[in-house]
Amino acid sequence: MVQFIDSLGRELNLAGEVVHVERIKSRKASYAELNPPLHPLLKRALKAQGVSKFYSHQAKALKLARQGRDIVVATPTASGKTLVYALPVLENLLENPKAKALFLFPLKALEQDQLTALNTISTLSGLGQAAAVYDGDTPPSVRRKLREKPPAILISNPDMIHAGILGYADAWDEFLADLEYVVIDEVHTYRGVFGSHVAQVLRRLLRLAAKRGARPRFILSSATIANPALHARSLTGRNLEDEAVVDRSGAPLAGRHFALVNPQGAASTTAAHVFTRAVKAGLSTICFTKSRLHTELIHSWVANQNPELRNKVAGYRAGFLPGERRIIERDLASGKLSGVVTTSALEMGIDIGELDLCILVGYPGSQINTWQRGGRVGRSGRDSAIVMVAGPDALDQYLINHPGIFFARPVEAAVLDPDNSSIVGRHLTCAAAEEPLTPKEEFFDLDLHSQVVKDLVDQGDLLYDAEGVNLFSARKKPQRFVDLRGAGDSFAIVGPGGRVVGSLDGIRAFKEGYPGAVYLHQTKSYVVKELNLVERKVIALPAQAAYYTRARSDKDTEILEETGRRPVNNFLLRQGRLKVTENITGYERRNLRGGDLLGVFDLDLPPLIFETHGLWLDIEDSVRQVVEKAGYHFMGSIHALEHVAIAMFPLFALCDRADIGGISIPLHHQTKKAAVFIYDGAPGGVGLSERAFEIIEDLLAKVEELLASCPCEEGCPACVYSPKCGAGNKPLDKKGALLLVRTLLGKEDLLQKEAGPAPVIVSSPKDREVKPMELSYGVLDLETQRLANEVGGWKNAHLMRVSVGVLYDSVQDEYFNFPENKVHHLLKRLEPLDMVVGFNIKGFDYSVLSAYTSFDLHRYFTLDLLKDIHAQLGFRLSLQSLGEATFGLGKSADGLMAVEWFRAGEMEKLTEYCRRDVELTRDLFLYGQENGYLLYQRKNGPKLRVPVDWSWESLKKRKKEHRG
Structure with a gap:
């Protein structure tokens, strides 16, 4: 591995430059004894699998679980967390065969992976096949059997719990009444909109269990995050104590090399070069991209230019059919495949065998995701490597040029909003359909959400009983209308003969499934002929397209309610509820190889409209005059400022720039001033813009730093260009943006130099007799x-x-x-x-x-x-x-x-x-x-x-x- 990294710079030639290599030292394991010892049958089962002693964090977690406490274990990838949550449950089953446990995973692939692991241990310990999977892929006949005779361990995902169990709670009476453990893996992924939805699902689950006499305990498993206890409390609603957090891993860590590469051209091209060379060198390699498009592009380039590798590499992403994903997972684990190009879909703990090299195409957006993806390699105990190929955008370039900051940065906090009124309202309707809502609800704060309840009643979604006390849902199965992922129902991508070749969620369908769009699937390209909004289909035909497409859009925002404001140097910062309207106006065709623009084509699609939370900077006329009198383009300046602020925001919160939206307006119809808006990209908001409101000074300081340090003259992808810009990155004025941000921060004088009357200090007369007042x-x-x-x-x-x-x-x-x-x-x-x-x-x-x-x-x-x-x-x-x-x-x-x-x-x-x-x-x-x-x-x-x-x-x- 050392030789591969050392030779990487020479091999890249003009493709890029290795700017830094960090050596991450190995670490020995730290073990601890269990007191009391593990149940003899479990001890025997683990010994048969080669496990005879426990890492210190595993022993601590089991001790806390035995005390009956809710716990959260936040340790790195490959630290043996499966045993952390499996052993307490199996030990309890040996003592109480009637007990039930629910295991939740965010991905179906993880469910299948854990099913095998759990049943292996349970069988060896004499419990038989204790676990079964209940999800969207489970055949109807098997689902019926599982309802009639629930397994001791039910493996599922939040989506299925929401729609398939809570919506049919009477059919799960036995399981809910005997529920003693709820295990939630990959807790750090439950953030943003998805996390806020899952928080409500868990409150509904606990509510139904409590009505049947059950008070299950939680065992939560997470990657390393900054706020494990707080995040667990927000997610579960339980007052989980800081002392119940296990965040110091005793697992060994093999040595790793982490190379930072700055490409000369496109990051995807350089990544494809490194990926090809690694596979040919016999290194088992995983390459993470930031989009479905780049997953398909890199896979296509490698397979088409190296026919001998066609059967040794694969692409993997959401949108693949379940059978396709299972084959790829199996072939990776067996070693049949030597390399895989993937989105974040393989980031989590699915067993895909022992890997040597991880390639990151661009900064993953957070330190958590960076180390989670990097943790997929080096599991065999031998040295491994991570190569991050920086993208051209601002955040990537900032970090690649500041390796000290990159490697010293702590992991971020996971953020979700358990009180998001938009999300809570939808789940209150579901809860009322499961059991009528009463004035004294234990798991929902109806006083806090009194306005939400009133609105639901006014809209007819909730109905009072004849006495006007309890609330019922007007719909029989409202769960069908609540999407936990917050993206709307998916669209099927239909190829020749009606064959389904993939899927797109509701928002992606507008931005990637419009007529004329190129859809790539396992090295094959399709051109979209029709977007059928009624039948929710994207009709696509095979085509040899030497280009890819990107949507163009324009946006408008309306301020619905202001919820806060504060002065900051030379501007007023405000926040509140916004209504955002986005129109997909057309699309670009760009060359597959170099990304050159080939043409722009118009589209006529209905607008995307949603409400969210955001902030905005009121920009005074005096600030505008500073920029314009210096000869800069004002609209280009505020537009560039918006781009850089969004690009740098992931330094301060656990998010991707795609989670944040922005609009620059030279004269807003409500504020009567120029304004820069930054808002949560998810309907209802999830707390990201509130975070930006708190740290706006620090964020703008990073904007200034980046603009001042980028060596380009007029602006480039490393500073002011945005890959998400619906306006085609026009107009942009880098120098004007630098003057603008310095002026906003009070580092440049405003034009006016007038002084006004000064207050004075005086001495007051002695206390005088005051007549009774008639007004306070x-x-x-x-x-x-x-x-x-x-x-x-x-x-x-x-x-x-x-x-x-x-x-x-x-x-x-x-x-x-x-x-x-x-x-x-x-x-x-x-x-x-x-x-x-x-x-x-x-x-x-x-x-x-x-x-x-x-x-x-x-x-x-x-x-x-x-x-x-x-x-x-x-x-x-x-x-x-x-x-x-x-x-x-x-x-x-x-x-x-x-x-x-x-x-x-x-x-x-x-x-x-x-x-x-x-x-x-x-x-x-x-x-x-x-x-x-x-x-x-x-x-x-x-x-x-x-x-x-x-x-x-x-x-x-x-x-x-x-x-x-």
């Missing part, structure tokens, strides 16, 4: 982190950010201080007040606060002393001048000093300064209320009275008019 009120003043000239002028006050706010509450006769991280508490305190009092509060303070809430603060009845006096005199007076004339007090500081105090961290001085302004404003209000006027000093003249009418009677009348 608060007096508010804010100080900011930035000056007006730093954000482009007073019109951008919403970008100045709160440094501190002080509120006097008349009800409690007390002052409250609020730094920026407590602004939401300040906003909460304003809600119950009858009136808010301030000085220039409508023109300034509310503008600053608008960056923290979507609520229109002007809806509060507000007495703005500055506006009242301006209306009386026709000109403005400062707070300082009114204080000096009315109370004989002067200033001791200014607004510039307030910002300096904030930047120096002198918050006590800053807060005291702001409080004294509030005191002065309050005392001017009370003085004017009591006397009917305030005083001001005419320049070179006498003091004059400014009439004011702030009596309670007058204020109550104004409040009533404000409401009207």
